[in-house]
Amino acid sequence: MTKDRDLTERRILDAVGRIVECEGFEAVGINAVAAESGVSKILIYRYFGSIEGLLSKYLEDKDFWLNFDIADLPQGDVKMFSKQIFRTYITMLRNSPALRKLYRWELSSKHPSINDLRQRREETALKIIGFVCDRSGESFDRVAGISTLITASVSYLCILGENCGVYNSLQIDSDAGWEKLLETIDFMMAKSL
Amino acid sequence: MTKDRDLTERRILDAVGRIVECEGFEAVGINAVAAESGVSKILIYRYFGSIEGLLSKYLEDKDFWLNFDIADLPQGDVKMFSKQIFRTYITMLRNSPALRKLYRWELSSKHPSINDLRQRREETALKIIGFVCDRSGESFDRVAGISTLITASVSYLCILGENCGVYNSLQIDSDAGWEKLLETIDFMMAKSL
DNA sequence: AAGATATGTTACTTTTTGGTAACAACAAAA
DNA sequence: TTTTGTTGTTACCAAAAAGTAACATATCTT
Numbered sequence: 001m002t003k004d005r006d007l008t009e010r011r012i013l014d015a016v017g018r019i020v021e022c023e024g025f026e027a028v029g030i031n032a033v034a035a036e037s038g039v040s041k042i043l044i045y046r047y048f049g050s051i052e053g054l055l056s057k058y059l060e061d062k063d064f065w066l067n068f069d070i071a072d073l074p075q076g077d078v079k080m081f082s083k084q085i086f087r088t089y090i091t092m093l094r095n096s097p098a099l100r101k102l103y104r105w106e107l108s109s110k111h112p113s114i115n116d117l118r119q120r121r122e123e124t125a126l127k128i129i130g131f132v133c134d135r136s137g138e139s140f141d142r143v144a145g146i147s148t149l150i151t152a153s154v155s156y157l158c159i160l161g162e163n164c165g166v167y168n169s170l171q172i173d174s175d176a177g178w179e180k181l182l183e184t185i186d187f188m189m190a191k192s193l
Numbered sequence: 194m195t196k197d198r199d200l201t202e203r204r205i206l207d208a209v210g211r212i213v214e215c216e217g218f219e220a221v222g223i224n225a226v227a228a229e230s231g232v233s234k235i236l237i238y239r240y241f242g243s244i245e246g247l248l249s250k251y252l253e254d255k256d257f258w259l260n261f262d263i264a265d266l267p268q269g270d271v272k273m274f275s276k277q278i279f280r281t282y283i284t285m286l287r288n289s290p291a292l293r294k295l296y297r298w299e300l301s302s303k304h305p306s307i308n309d310l311r312q313r314r315e316e317t318a319l320k321i322i323g324f325v326c327d328r329s330g331e332s333f334d335r336v337a338g339i340s341t342l343i344t345a346s347v348s349y350l351c352i353l354g355e356n357c358g359v360y361n362s363l364q365i366d367s368d369a370g371w372e373k374l375l376e377t378i379d380f381m382m383a384k385s386l
Numbered sequence: 387a388a389g390a391t392a393t394g395t396t397a398c399t400t401t402t403t404g405g406t407a408a409c410a411a412c413a414a415a416a
Numbered sequence: 417t418t419t420t421g422t423t424g425t426t427a428c429c430a431a432a433a434a435g436t437a438a439c440a441t442a443t444c445t446t
Contacts, residue, residue, distance in 0.1 A: 003393050003442050024301065026219075031433060040395065042436075051434095104300050107352045108217065118357055125361050140362075145377030148361040152346035152353075159300045160345075164311060168318050168341045169333075184338025191384040196412060196423045224403055233425065235406075244404095 009047050012037045016058045021097040025105035028055060056113040064092050064099060065121040070131060078135040079193065085128065086150055086185060090178065093158040104159045138193060146192055150185055157181070202240050204230045209251045214290040218298035221248060249306040257285050257292060258314040263324060271328040272386065278321065279343055279378060283371065286351040297352045331386060339385055343378055350374070 015037030019028050030051060034041040048054035061067065073084050093099055106114055129143050136143070161172040171177030208230030212221050223244060227234040241247035254260065266277050286292055299307055322336050329336070354365040364370030 005393070008393085026301065029433065030435080041434085043394070045435075046393085107297050107300065107349075107356070108219065110356055114356075118359075122359060122362065129361065141373055142377070142380070144361045144363060145373060146381070148350070148363055148374065149342060149346045149377060149381070152349040152360070153342045154345075156300075156345040156349035157341070163300070163303055163307075166311075166315060167345070168322065168337045169315065170337060170341055180334055180338060181341065184335070184342060187335070188339070188342070188381060188385055192381055198423070201423085222403065223405080234404080236424070238405080239423085 005047070008039055008043060012039055012044055012047070012054065013058055015039075016054060017098065020058070020101050024101040025055065025109065052111065052113075055111060059102070059113050059117065062098065062102060063117055063121065064089060065124045066117065068124055068128075070128065078132055079189065081135075082132055082189060082193065083186060086154070087182070089151060090154055090158075090182070093154065094161075094178065097162075100158050100162060103155050136193060143193070146189070150188075154181075198240070201232055201236060205232055205237055205240070205247070206251055208232075209247060210291065213251070213294050217294040218248065218302065245305065248304060252295070252306050252310065255291065255295060256310055256314065257282060258317045259310070261317055261321075263321065271325055272382065274328075275325055275382060275386065276379060279347070280375070282344065283347055283351075283375070286347065287354075287371065290355075293351050293355060296348050329386060336386070339382070343381075347374075 012033060015033050016028055019032055019036055028051060030041045030044060033039075033044060033051075033054070037044075044051075044054060048057060073081055073088075075081065093103070105111075106117075125147070129140060129147060132138070132143050133140050157167060157172045160167060165171065165173045166177075170180055172181075205226060208226050209221055212225055212229055221244060223234045223237060226232075226237060226244075226247070237244075237247060241250060266274055266281075268274065286296070298304075299310075318340070322333065322340060325331070325336050326333050350360060350365045353360060358364065358366045359370075363373055365374075
């Protein structure tokens with residue numbers, strides 16, 4: 001029995017990660033975390049206060065938009081820039097089980113740290129939309145509307161893809177379906193923006 | 194103690210309805226249903242076999258697309274027809290808590306009767322998309338892509354609206370936000386179809 | 387070394403949830 | 417009227433979940 005709080009906390013958070021990726025946030029209970037991490041429950045309470053606190057800690061650095069930096073993308077052409085954002089978002093969501101579980105969880109949970117997340121996301125969104133407006137000459141409402149349509153549908157379809165293979169005859173659980181969707185998105189943006 | 198199985202079943206199903214509308218399908222457990230309906234659990238088992246069976250029964254006639262009839266909509270102009278479908282869908286979702294809860298539940302549950310639902314929805318979707326293709330001359334993939342983008346985002350935003358007021362600076366929990374969205378959808382369809 | 391504090395273990399209580407056994411009352415068929 | 421089957425009540429059991437009390441051991445300070 002070595003005594004190392006940092007290590008123990010890491011073990012607990014790692015266990016949360018595994019549970020989330022595999023079964024989602026809904027499955028993160030004290031017993032589950034204790035069992036998965038091999039740490040006794042009482043330590044979880046001591047170090048994180050509650051499951052709420054544990055999840056808040058876990059959520060730090062997990063969201064896509066929060067860690068999004070405009071500077072990471074090519075600045076030249078606005079159309080390319082916009083396209084690239086959506087592509088990156090899709091890639092992230094399709095490759096990260098934890099992110100998909102997070103987006104799913106948000107739809108049914110009123111966890112306090114989710115509000116934080118949303119507010120900070122709104123700030124990022126505002127910045128990006130403003131950026132695109134400035135360079136494209138489109139109205140804010142137009143850009144916001146299109147962005148909303150695209151990101152919301154992408155979020156929905158990525159979540160759904162975990163349980164369901166086909167939506168409107170599109171193969172949403174495979175690359176084939178997503179290429180068709182990307183084609184549609186590109187087409188739509190070409191026409192609308 | 195009057196003996197009336199039909200009445201009892203009705204009482205149970207009504208209780209399910211109240212629970213679903215208020216807390217969602219996730220909260221439909223035997224104890225909850227028994228308490229809400231005032232019927233003893235064992236009768237629920239006897240009459241519906243299990244919670245699964247109970248939910249399957251409840252789900253009959255609940256989905257939007259399953260009860261959708263092309264004949265209900267104006268047949269004349271294809272553009273109007275398409276617009277009208279999406280408008281109707283939005284109105285239904287925004288006015289029915291149970292429907293929203295169903296769409297939310299689908300994202301995380303593997304309940305057997307959900308597969309039925311999806312398959313039958315696919316059939317309806319195929320019909321509608323085919324119908325629009327025939328009359329508009331657009332390709333199947335184009336129509337399917339646009340429909341997917343719109344319905345998926347609408348579903349997502351309606352579900353999200355229950356816990357979250359703003360998305361991309363759009364007020365998704367109020368008519369104001371939805372009018373802007375409708376405007377975007379109309380614009381997009383005008384350009385794309 | 388002695389004491390104080392942080393760390394960890396074990397075993398327990400309570401609550402909730404799903405599930406069942408045993409019996410009581412009513413209704414219709416024999 | 418007796419029998420049979422359906423409807424309903426009560427009380428229980430078992431498992432899973434959250435949460436806590438009491439104790440043991442390591443680490444650091446003085």
